[in-house]
Structures are given as structure tokens and as C-alpha cells.
Amino acid sequence: MKFAHDRRRLPMSLRGIAALFIAACVMASAAIAADPNAFNRLMPNQSKRNPPPAEDGIHDPVNDGTLMLQPPKEAFGVLPKSASGNYVDWVKALNSGKIAPRYDRLDPKVEPIVMDLDIVREVKGSMPDVVYPHKQHTEWLDCSNCHPAIFIPQKGANQISMAAILLGEKCGVCHGKVAFPVSQCIRCHSRPKTAPKAAEGGVQPAANAQSKSPKGVNAGK
Amino acid sequence: MKKKMKLHRLVDRTDLKLLVWMTFALVSGAFVTVDVTRAEYGDVVINNYSDDVGMRPVIFPHWFHRVRFRCKVCHADLGFQLKAGGNDINMVKIIEGQYCGACHNGEIAWSVEHCNLCHSATPGTPTQVHESTLQKLVAPSDARKASGK
Numbered sequence: 001m002k003f004a005h006d007r008r009r010l011p012m013s014l015r016g017i018a019a020l021f022i023a024a025c026v027m028a029s030a031a032i033a034a035d036p037n038a039f040n041r042l043m044p045n046q047s048k049r050n051p052p053p054a055e056d057g058i059h060d061p062v063n064d065g066t067l068m069l070q071p072p073k074e075a076f077g078v079l080p081k082s083a084s085g086n087y088v089d090w091v092k093a094l095n096s097g098k099i100a101p102r103y104d105r106l107d108p109k110v111e112p113i114v115m116d117l118d119i120v121r122e123v124k125g126s127m128p129d130v131v132y133p134h135k136q137h138t139e140w141l142d143c144s145n146c147h148p149a150i151f152i153p154q155k156g157a158n159q160i161s162m163a164a165i166l167l168g169e170k171c172g173v174c175h176g177k178v179a180f181p182v183s184q185c186i187r188c189h190s191r192p193k194t195a196p197k198a199a200e201g202g203v204q205p206a207a208n209a210q211s212k213s214p215k216g217v218n219a220g221k
Numbered sequence: 222m223k224k225k226m227k228l229h230r231l232v233d234r235t236d237l238k239l240l241v242w243m244t245f246a247l248v249s250g251a252f253v254t255v256d257v258t259r260a261e262y263g264d265v266v267i268n269n270y271s272d273d274v275g276m277r278p279v280i281f282p283h284w285f286h287r288v289r290f291r292c293k294v295c296h297a298d299l300g301f302q303l304k305a306g307g308n309d310i311n312m313v314k315i316i317e318g319q320y321c322g323a324c325h326n327g328e329i330a331w332s333v334e335h336c337n338l339c340h341s342a343t344p345g346t347p348t349q350v351h352e353s354t355l356q357k358l359v360a361p362s363d364a365r366k367a368s369g370k
Contacts, residue, residue: 048259053280057258058270058342058351060277065337072261085262085352086284101291105323111290140287142297150303168355173303174292176354178283184308202314 033108049087050076077195091136114138121160126191264351265305266342278342299323306348 052071053059059066072086080092093099105111107133118131137146147153150173159171163183165172176182240242263283271278286295295301299320302308308320316333324330331338349356 050261051259053260053341058260058264058266058346059280060341063277063341064338065335065339068338068343069282069341070285074284075285077289088234088284088286099288101287101289102294103291105290105294106330112293140292142293143361145293145296145303166354166358168353172354177350178287181262182354202364 016207050086082180082184084183090180112139115140115143123189124192126193128186128193129191130188131191132188240318260351265308266346266349266351267306268342269306269309270311271340271342272345277337277340277344278346278348279339280342281339296332300330305350 050072052073053066053069054061059069076086076088080089080096081087082089090099094101100108100109102110103112115134115138117134121130121132121136123129150170151158160170162182165169165175168176171188172182175188180187250334260280261282264365265281265283266278267281268278276317296303300308301320310320314320315325316328321339325339326332
């Protein structure tokens with residue numbers, strides 16, 4: 001009986017290895033836990049932002065070309081900061097002249113065709129309404145990038161939801177991939193909702209939006 | 222009584238304790254040593270053909286290019302679709318001056334002989350937009366796999 005019981009135990013050598021393994025793991029945890037403020041509430045550690053290519057996890061560190069690539073921090077140093085994405089405010093960087101990206105592949109002098117038209121979309125939920133500025137978008141993009149494939153250029157023709165955006169459709173074709181991420185809610189949801197009594201008074205959303213806008217605003221639905 | 226005895230004999234108590242400790246150690250270790258990749262937001266990995274032919278996949282850094290060119294240059298003039306992996310790019314087209322080859326021709330930017338500057342991803346990294354909302358929300362495990370961890 002006693003013999004059978006003992007046979008079910010792990011061999012001594014394996015037990016030794018297991019004990020060592022436990023000790024190593026616990027020591028590694030303890031070493032990092034020694035700093036009471038080490039736990040960063042799941043936020044990325046600031047010092048680890050914009051790492052050089054060899055340390056970013058997707059570039060192959062043993063590839064000689066990887067080491068020749070420009071580290072992002074080297075370029076971002078002078079650019080206006082932002083809270084997420086590349087941690088660079090690209091719109092400010094462009095407007096302030098900190099960067100001067102070409103609008104034409106070959107000719108650095110070609111000026112962009114900018115359209116200054118805000119579209120207000122009154123959202124169903126409690127979030128502030130969305131103001132879509134054509135100006136900032138046409139600084140970077142051509143009309144054909146969005147119209148008509150992503151957005152039909154017609155009032156009321158586009159069904160947009162945060163769910164679609166999060167799945168990479170509509171605004172999410174760029175926002176959440178390369179343009180500022182969707183976590184920066186108020187950059188789009190930027191116009192406080194109008195007072196409830198205005199809605200009760202039966203004011204048409206379009207007329208309402210136009211009256212509030214400093215420059216010809218259309219209400220998109 | 223006999224059944225109870227069997228159960229008791231199935232796993233020795235000392236071993237059970239050891240097993241519990243090992244699980245604890247592994248779990249705590251996983252939490253502490255987890256190392257998420259943190260490549261630049263908007264970095265696109267293109268692995269349509271690379272892995273199959275034994276080349277490292279391509280990493281396209283959006284940040285580097287948008288410092289120099291507006292989105293319109295590539296996405297309107299050169300015809301790049303707004304989707305990672307959505308462009309059927311190959312080296313023949315690039316050498317002919319299409320896609321990347323419109324600039325990577327030795328005049329505007331480095332030419333195709335500098336293979337490893339573009340083909341610089343860890344082998345096996347799948348096509349993706351790094352740090353994208355979709356990657357974070359829908360497929361976090363795929364994202365970790367994507368990073369080669």
C-alpha cells in the first residue's frame with residue numbers, strides 16, 4: 001500500500017527542477033513588483049513609446065536593414081504632441097509648417113486643393129455632435145479618396161455608426177489605422193448638443209445646424 | 222470507501238501542491254513578463270507573397286511617409302487601396318515604376334537593390350495594420366501572434 005502510494009510521486013530530480021522553476025518565476029515577479037508604482041494600469045509605459053525599429057516587435061532585429069531605418073523619435077522630437085497613435089498631432093504639425101509633405105509626387109511647389117466646409121452630424125446618443133471639417137481632410141487627401149466609395153456625397157445618404165468605425169469602415173478606414181485613433185472622442189464629437197427646447201420646438205436639424213455654424217454648415221444625417 | 226481511496230491515490234498531495242504552485246508561478250510570470258509589441262501606429266506589414274518565397278515581409282511605415290508626402294500622393298495618384306494587403310504589389314510592378322516603384326527608383330527614394338530596408342519584418346509576421354483598432358479589439362491573440370511573440 002505504502003509502496004503504491006510512493007510510486008505516484010514525481011521522481012526527485014523532476015521535483016528539484018520544478019522547485020527551481022517556481023523560485024525563478026516568483027523571483028522575477030518580485031523583482032519587478034519591488035517598485036510599488038511599477039504597475040502602470042495597463043497603460044503603455046511612456047518611455048517605451050516610439051521605440052527604434054529593432055526594438056518594436058515587428059521588425060526583425062537580426063536584419064541589417066532594420067538598423068539603418070530612421071528611429072521614429074528622431075523625427076518626432078520637434079513635432080506637436082498628441083495623446084495616442086504616433087503621439088504626434090499630425091494636423092498641427094502640418095498647419096504649423098513643422099512638416100511640409102508634398103501634394104505632388106515630384107513637384108514640391110504644388111499646393112493642395114482645400115475645401116473649407118464643415119458637415120455637422122447630429123448623433124443619436126448623448127455624445128456631442130460630430131463636426132466633420134473638410135478643410136483638414138482635403139489638406140491631406142483628394143476628394144476621390146472618400147467620394148463616392150466610402151461616403152456618398154449627399155446629405156442623409158450615409159449610415160455611420162461607431163460600430164462600423166471600430167470595424168474599420170466609414171471614418172474607420174483611416175481613423176483607428178493611421179489617422180488619429182477613435183479613442184480621441186472629442187476631436188470629432190466636438191459640438192455640444194443644442195438645448196433640448198430647440199428640439200421640442202420642431203426645429204429642423206439642418207436649419208438648426210446652419211444657424212449655429214459660423215461658416216456654411218450642412219447637416220448630414 | 223474504495224472509490225475514495227482511489228481518488229486519493231490518483232494524485233499525491235505533495236504533487237498536487239507542486240502543481241498548484243507551478244500554475245501560480247506560470248500565471249504570475251505571464252503577467253509580469255508579457256511584452257506587447259509597440260511598433261508605430263499605422264505601420265503596415267505586407268506579407269502577400271514574401272513568406273512564401275523566403276523573403277522577410279515588408280513593413281511600410283506610414284509615419285515616415287506622411288512626413289514627406291500627403292496621403293493623396295499614394296492613395297489617389299498611385300492607386301494604393303486603403304486596405305492592408307489590398308494591393309497586389311510585386312517586385313515586377315515595382316521595377317516597372319508602379320506602386321512603391323513610383324518613388325523607390327533611386328531618384329526620389331532608394332531603389333530596389335536595398336531589399337532589406339523594406340523587407341525588414343520578422344519572418345512569419347502576417348499582413349496587418351499595426352496598432353489598429355480592429356487589431357486591438359477583434360483579434361488581440363492574432364496581434365500577438367503577428368508580432369512573432
